[in-house]
Amino acid sequence: MWTDNMKDIIRVGSRVTCDPAPTDTDEDYLIYTENLPTLMGDCIEHGFTNEGNYADSNFHSLRCGPANLIVTERREFFDKFVLATHVCKTLNVLDKQHRIVVFQAILYGKEYGKP
Numbered sequence: 001m002w003t004d005n006m007k008d009i010i011r012v013g014s015r016v017t018c019d020p021a022p023t024d025t026d027e028d029y030l031i032y033t034e035n036l037p038t039l040m041g042d043c044i045e046h047g048f049t050n051e052g053n054y055a056d057s058n059f060h061s062l063r064c065g066p067a068n069l070i071v072t073e074r075r076e077f078f079d080k081f082v083l084a085t086h087v088c089k090t091l092n093v094l095d096k097q098h099r100i101v102v103f104q105a106i107l108y109g110k111e112y113g114k115p
Contacts, residue, residue, distance in 0.1 A: 005033050005034070005035045005038050005039040005042060006031050006032075006033055006039065007032045007033055007034055008031070008032040008078060009029055009030065009031045009032075010029070010030050010082065010085075011027070011028065011029055011030075012028045012029065012030045012070065012081065012082075012085045013025065013026065013027070013028030013068070014028075014096070014099070015027060015028070016028075016085065016089060017085060017088040017089040017092075017093060017099065018088075018092065018093075018094050019092050026063075026066050026067070026068040027066050027067050027068065028068045028069075028070060029067065029068070029069050029070065030070045030072075030078065030081050030082070030085075031069055031070065031071045031072070032072060032073070032075060032078040033071060033072070033073050034073060035073070036060070036071065036072075036073040039071060040060060040062070040071065043062045043064075043069060043071070044062075046064070047064045048062040048063060048064040048067075048069060049062065049063055049064070050062055051063050058072060058074055058077045058107075059071060059072040059074075059077060060072075077107065080106050080107050081103075081106075081107065083106055084102055084103045084106040084107060087102055087106065088102050088103075
């Protein structure tokens with residue numbers, strides 16, 4: 001499903017970052033939009049359910065079967081998410097908790113071991 005409201009979309013998540021890729025996880029897609037309400041409506045019309053917004057509304061999560069959409073209208077968040085994905089893929093970070101540390105550091109500037 002592609003709509004005019006999707007300005008950028010890439011595959012993300014452990015199926016992209018891990019080698020070998022797990023097969024028992026969601027298929028995650030990161031989407032940048034300049035019109036969040038319209039894109040959310042488009043996705044819901046195509047069968048996705050709104051799972052909520054997270055991290056002070058930096059992104060919204062939508063789900064339909066195994067597909068998970070991470071939707072943002074903040075370009076900086078999108079670019080940092082792409083960077084975190086690239087780092088995890090390049091280093092082949094297989095442990096989920098380690099991937100979380102990388103994403104928390106890049107997306108939110110959190111230091112290891114600090115809340």
